[in-house]
Amino acid sequence: MNIIDLFSGAGGLTEGFRSSFNIINHVEMDTAASKTLQLRDAFYFLNQQNQLEFYLQYLQKNISFEELLAYVPINIQEKTLNEKISAETISSIFDSINQKISRQNITTIDGIIGGPPCQAYSTVGRARNSGKKDNDERIYLYRYYIEFLQKYQPHFFVFENVKGLLSFKDQFNEPLLPKMIQEFENAGYRLHYQLIDSSMYGVPQKRERLIIFGTDGTIAPELFFKQLETKKENSITIGQLFQDLPFLHSGETVNSYGQTIPNAFVNRHIRSNSDIPLTQNVARPNQPNDLLIYRQAAIDKSQGHNFRYDELDPSQQTHKNRREFLDRYKVLDKDSVSHTVVAHISKDGHYYIHPDVTQNRSITVREAARIQTFPDDFYFETSRTHAFTxxxxxxxxxxxxxxASTIIDLYN
Known part of the structure; x- marks a missing residue:
């Protein structure tokens, strides 16, 4: 099946589709995320050619990104289109995709996947952003998604976004989701939507996201969620997820595995490529006062208590707001799944404190990636901040x- 990947980000949704689908194009406006996508395409090509030594040389900084790409065909390099989807660019994006379709002699686009940036719909900061709705173009990026549906008429689409879309109201103070649904239906698609908690499907993280699945009538869209239900499974704990990772302190980088044997889930889905060493296991440096707070919060967590900011000694309370966000320092539960990893982790790690009090730090890039179930051979460009985002x-x-496998089941 041939698919187009819109608003791709680093390619988390794409990663799940790679083994069963031909991805014609990723379209992503962020330069760092686009480089990540391009690198991942290179990884898969080199792996297929039994030439992963070049990828390894890049990770070890023995060759540059450009030197790595010299081993990758131009059609693989050009799968990623680093472009913002807008009224000014959509025509040229269509032209670029059409060229790839023509070169591959593709007659049918089977699916479109992706979800526009979610910040506009998020419940976080909603009151603060309410006055900006008249000028916030992110609210209506889904209409470009619909333009892709009208242009390529795929059999299905997968549209992912935050839970907040269920309650979001537009600049007319009217619920947006029913209007969106009507516009998708006007474009010729039947659809069904459901709130999905990743932790119910084997992901070690409580992460609720709205999934909209639409079809051109080839199958009933509600069947998608019935079939997806059959793939539920229990998640491993954070303790199990991290058990084979090395000990390190705040500000340290340790890119070698620990001595503990990895959990079976980790061995199968996270560390499946034994030829690639550990990367990006870097913990950000923390301020001394934060480390004191981290230590206390981790001790409290080990004793069954969730630490609150107002419990601190007043001399340690550096934030002006001492009445709200009292859980701004939060420790991961080693005996359960993680709370939701969000892009704010790129700003600080206070909400993602490692459960081991002796390590006394926030989680590393690699640990955050594992919580999201990215395999260890997945590398994020171009900096620690970009990687966390x-x-x-x-x-x-x-x-x-x-x-992806649910879609394959239905269409088979």
Missing amino acids: QIGNAVPPYLAKKI
Whole structure:
């Protein structure tokens, strides 16, 4: 099946579709995320050619990104289109995709996947952003998605976004989702939507996201969610997810595995490629006062208590707002799944404190990626901040794989 991937981010949704679908194009406006996508395409090509040594050389900084791409065909390099989808660019984006379709002699586009940036619909900061709705173009990016549906007329689409879309109201103070649904239906698609919790599908993270599945009538869209239900499974805990990772302190980088044998889920889905060493296991440096708070919060968590900011000694309370966000320092529960990883992790790690009090730090890029079920051989460009942002915005690949296999089940 041939698909187009819109608003791709780092490619979490794409990662789950790769094994069963031909991805014609990723379209992503962020430069760092686009480089991540391009690198991942290169990884899959080199792996197929038994030439992963070049990927390894890049990770070890022995060759540059450009030197790595010299081993990759131009059609693989050009799968990623680093472009913002807008009224000014959509025509040229169509032209670029059409060229790839023509070169591959493709006659049918089977699906479109992706979800526009979710910040506009998020419940976080909603009151603060309410006055900006008249000028917030992100609210209506879904209409470009519909233009792609009208242009390529795929059999199905998968549209992913935040839970907040269910309650979001537009600038007319009217619910947006019913209007969106009507516009999708006007474009010729039947659809069904459901709130999906990733932790019910084997992802070690409680992450609720709205999934809209639409079809051109080839199958009934509600069947998608009935079939997806059959793929539910229990998740491993954070303790199990991290058990094979090395010990490190705040500000340290340790890119070698620990001595503990990995959990079976990790061995099968996270560490499946033994030829690639651990990367990006870097913990950000933390301020001394934050480390004191981290330590206390981790001790409290180990004793069954969730730490509150107003419990601190007043001399340690540096934030002006001492009445709200009292859980701004939060420790991961080693005996359960993680709370939702969001893009704010790129700003600080206070909400993602490692459960081991002796390590006394926030989680690393690699640990955050594992919570999202990215495999360890997945590398995020171009900095620690960019990596955290891409991870926080992504669809968990393990959930995406189940979405992809559900589609294959239905169409088979």
